[in-house]
Amino acid sequence: MRFTISREKLQEGLAAVASAVPSKTTLPVLANLLVQTTEKGIRISGTDLDIAVSTEVIADVEAAGAITIPARKLSEIARELPPAPVKISAAGDQRITLECGRSKFKLLGLPKSEFPSFPAVKFEKALRIPSGDLQKLISHTAFAASTEESRPILNGVLWELRPEHMRMVATNGHRLAKMDVPVKTASGPSSDLIIPPKALEQIRRLFPAEEELEVAQGENHLGFRSPFTAVYTRLIEGPYPSYDQVIPRDNDKYAIIDKVALTGALKRMSVVASDQTHRIRLSFNSGMLKFSVSTPDLGEAQDELPVRYNGDPLDIGFNAAYLLEILRYLPTEEIRLTFKAPERAATIEPEGWSDSAKYLCLLMPLRLVD
Amino acid sequence: MPRILLADADAFFVAVARSVDPEGAGKSALLIVGGRPGSRGVVCSASYETRAFGVRSAMSIAQALRLCPDAMCVPVPRQACSDASRAIRRVLERFTPVVEGASIDEWYLDLGGTEALYHHESLDVTARKIREAVKTETGLSLSIGGGSNKLIAKLAAERAKPSRSPAAGGVWIVDEGSEPAFMNDVTLAEIPGIGPKLQERLRGVGLVTVRETLAHEMPTLERWVGPKTAAWLHGRVRGMSATAVEYRDRSRQISREETFGKDIADASKLVSELRYLAAKAAGDLRAAGLAARTITVKLRTNDFETHSAGRTLPDPVESDRGVAEPAVALLEKLRAKHRAPARLVGVSLSNLTSYRVTEQLTMFEAPAVEGVVPERERDRDLSRAVDRVREKFGDDAIRTGPPRRVPIGEKGAKKPRSS
Numbered sequence: 001m002r003f004t005i006s007r008e009k010l011q012e013g014l015a016a017v018a019s020a021v022p023s024k025t026t027l028p029v030l031a032n033l034l035v036q037t038t039e040k041g042i043r044i045s046g047t048d049l050d051i052a053v054s055t056e057v058i059a060d061v062e063a064a065g066a067i068t069i070p071a072r073k074l075s076e077i078a079r080e081l082p083p084a085p086v087k088i089s090a091a092g093d094q095r096i097t098l099e100c101g102r103s104k105f106k107l108l109g110l111p112k113s114e115f116p117s118f119p120a121v122k123f124e125k126a127l128r129i130p131s132g133d134l135q136k137l138i139s140h141t142a143f144a145a146s147t148e149e150s151r152p153i154l155n156g157v158l159w160e161l162r163p164e165h166m167r168m169v170a171t172n173g174h175r176l177a178k179m180d181v182p183v184k185t186a187s188g189p190s191s192d193l194i195i196p197p198k199a200l201e202q203i204r205r206l207f208p209a210e211e212e213l214e215v216a217q218g219e220n221h222l223g224f225r226s227p228f229t230a231v232y233t234r235l236i237e238g239p240y241p242s243y244d245q246v247i248p249r250d251n252d253k254y255a256i257i258d259k260v261a262l263t264g265a266l267k268r269m270s271v272v273a274s275d276q277t278h279r280i281r282l283s284f285n286s287g288m289l290k291f292s293v294s295t296p297d298l299g300e301a302q303d304e305l306p307v308r309y310n311g312d313p314l315d316i317g318f319n320a321a322y323l324l325e326i327l328r329y330l331p332t333e334e335i336r337l338t339f340k341a342p343e344r345a346a347t348i349e350p351e352g353w354s355d356s357a358k359y360l361c362l363l364m365p366l367r368l369v370d
Numbered sequence: 371m372p373r374i375l376l377a378d379a380d381a382f383f384v385a386v387a388r389s390v391d392p393e394g395a396g397k398s399a400l401l402i403v404g405g406r407p408g409s410r411g412v413v414c415s416a417s418y419e420t421r422a423f424g425v426r427s428a429m430s431i432a433q434a435l436r437l438c439p440d441a442m443c444v445p446v447p448r449q450a451c452s453d454a455s456r457a458i459r460r461v462l463e464r465f466t467p468v469v470e471g472a473s474i475d476e477w478y479l480d481l482g483g484t485e486a487l488y489h490h491e492s493l494d495v496t497a498r499k500i501r502e503a504v505k506t507e508t509g510l511s512l513s514i515g516g517g518s519n520k521l522i523a524k525l526a527a528e529r530a531k532p533s534r535s536p537a538a539g540g541v542w543i544v545d546e547g548s549e550p551a552f553m554n555d556v557t558l559a560e561i562p563g564i565g566p567k568l569q570e571r572l573r574g575v576g577l578v579t580v581r582e583t584l585a586h587e588m589p590t591l592e593r594w595v596g597p598k599t600a601a602w603l604h605g606r607v608r609g610m611s612a613t614a615v616e617y618r619d620r621s622r623q624i625s626r627e628e629t630f631g632k633d634i635a636d637a638s639k640l641v642s643e644l645r646y647l648a649a650k651a652a653g654d655l656r657a658a659g660l661a662a663r664t665i666t667v668k669l670r671t672n673d674f675e676t677h678s679a680g681r682t683l684p685d686p687v688e689s690d691r692g693v694a695e696p697a698v699a700l701l702e703k704l705r706a707k708h709r710a711p712a713r714l715v716g717v718s719l720s721n722l723t724s725y726r727v728t729e730q731l732t733m734f735e736a737p738a739v740e741g742v743v744p745e746r747e748r749d750r751d752l753s754r755a756v757d758r759v760r761e762k763f764g765d766d767a768i769r770t771g772p773p774r775r776v777p778i779g780e781k782g783a784k785k786p787r788s789s
Contacts, residue, residue, distance in 0.1 A: 148684065151684070151736065173733055173734055174732060174733070176733065241734045243733070246734065277729060277730065279729070317729075343731060362733070364730065364731040364733055365731055366730050367730075367731060
């Protein structure tokens with residue numbers, strides 16, 4: 001195998017796949033990248049067995065072949081190379097030579113036969129989905145997935161594909177984020193997929209918004225493909241909890257609040273809130289939202305914010321960290337909060353959002369014990 | 371220089387047993403605390419006089435009585451012991467705010483920064499005042515060791531014991547700078563953390579005393595016991611210990627166990643015993659305002675083998691059912707491997723947190739894990755309601771069915787032993 005590639009193209013390819021390479025692994029070949037020659041250049045692939053990423057970059061191929069190269073060392077070398085074409089060649093199964101200007105490196109690789117094969121995903125029946133829609137869904141929902149190991153299903157993001165729309169939902173049981181976007185072109189049959197957020201992050205990062213992606217399902221895997229790049233991910237087996245039942249339909253109190261002002265007040269209150277529960281008390285009254293926090297052995301704080309509030313006075317407790325996190329993802333200047341009672345779910349939505357997407361966050365309160 | 375004391379109550383259980391029964395136990399020189407003769411308990415503590423016969427704690431009562439047939443055996447006066455322990459602690463807290471309870475009868479005191487308060491008197495003088503105050507107010511004797519860290523204080527307290535040095539008057543302080551000379555006379559077995567296994571290994575390379583160990587350099591020790599143990603041992607034999615005295619009054623584990631009068635072979639009977647103990651432990655947990663994430667079940671079979679199995683739950687539990695269900699599942703796991711009749715069963719709760727974390731309301735009820743339905747809000751409500759009833763009408767006023775041994779309301783229900 002022998003090819004010449006520009007330093008920039010090599011760096012670009014490595015940057016795309018590097019994050020799929022596990023930092024620690026018991027299987028040595030996973031610390032390597034698979035480099036294969038193609039018609040137009042080379043394809044670089046990396047995997048941690050949960051996620052696999054592969055990307056093709058333009059190169060001048062002199063002799064076809066494939067080999068695996070230590071990922072971290074190759075990235076470190078590529079970063080330090082002088083601005084000159086890079087010649088990479090492999091002699092036999094393991095010995096790699098890299099030359100660039102007057103610099104010369106010899107690296108030991110592993111035979112390509114040791115590299116795990118990619119999941120069998122047939123793209124013939126692939127759905128075609130605008131990358132921008134997917135990015136929007138991911139960036140507004142994936143944050144809410146659980147990181148606790150006790151319920152693996154909640155570690156994933158639910159992706160519902162329907163003829164008219166598609167939806168992503170993520171929750172850790174305390175807060176939930178849900179977004180719908182309409183589907184412009186009629187796609188395939190309805191399906192529910194549960195995807196690790198780590199894979200979604202790669203998808204959001206690697207595919208430009210204007211591209212159209214091919215999405216296809218294998219037995220336990222899902223593949224996303226654009227002309228140059230492909231991401232494969234393991235699917236989490238369901239069923240996902242019936243989140244729809246917990247979304248309140250009878251919340252009869254609502255407040256419309258300036259997001260920046262609310263964020264500021266919550267951040268101030270958080271300073272004095274408990275490190276464990278982050279509990280703050282919100283007291284809604286017509287025209288005024290009062291904040292208060294009291295933490296034993298630490299102190300107290302109060303704040304106020306004029307708001308538009310409709311409903312009977314309400315005192316409700318929240319984990320300020322959860323509330324602040326949701327506010328970060330809301331796209332509008334004003335937000336709408338709805339409530340039923342102090343121990344029932346509250347919803348948070350963008351107010352006055354002129355977008356075809358529908359976005360809803362749900363937050364379970366903290367019990368106020370005096 | 372840091373001023374650390376370890377106050378250790380002398381023959382604590384024996385002294386308390388004597389104080390609650392001055393006419394019986396109080397008059398018996400040969401006294402064993404742990405259980406009545408014929409019971410299947412173990413020795414919790416024994417008077418100095420019986421120790422001369424070879425009686426040691428953790429020995430079965432039957433064996434202790436074979437060694438010392440004339441001894442009087444009494445059960446552990448649990449309530450009196452915890453009352454006495456609290457009374458001692460209250461006195462100690464008058465001398466310094468930093469009191470760390472190491473066990474029911476041992477406390478570390480940090481007197482750092484109190485020099486001016488005690489008019490720059492020596493630590494020895496202050497220790498004697500503390501000892502005097504505890505004796506006057508509780509009637510119990512302490513042995514107090516002191517030095518520049520917890521390790522030195524602990525070893526010095528052993529030296530202060532009346533059985534060891536009758537002339538010390540119950541106080542032994544290691545002055546600053548004299549730690550090396552003090553350590554030279556210590557045997558490795560005395561150092562906390564050097565258990566029987568490590569002692570055996572060290573004896574194998576000819577090391578029994580600190581003096582012998584000091585003669586060897588690190589590389590030699592590393593070759594003998596591995597780098598990690600060597601580094602630790604190297605510091606310990608030089609009297610070094612970096613752990614600070616922390617104010618602590620909270621138990622790190624809550625447990626209940628019971629040695630049965632007759633071995634239990636019947637699985638359902640054993641399960642109901644465990645449920646009872648689990649509910650008791652859960653009650654202790656709630657009374658302390660805590661919740662537990664780790665549940666461990668102990669099973670001792672009639673061949674004296676002790677087995678245990680534990681599980682850490684995703685969320686802390688505090689209700690009777692929340693504790694009992696995982697405990698029963700663990701017992702079944704143990705019984706699958708060890709089918710011999712059971713002599714003892716116990717449950718212990720650890721990984722304790724204040725139960726305020728359950729204030730966060732959740733959307734979904736957690737699904738069953740390994741066949742155990744996790745604790746629900748209604749379980750917690752139920753247990754709290756039961757607690758309120760018991761507070762008002764007594765422990766036996768309300769029970770979960772089916773009835774265990776003694777019908778509700780009848781006196782004489784055998785109390786399980788807590789530990």
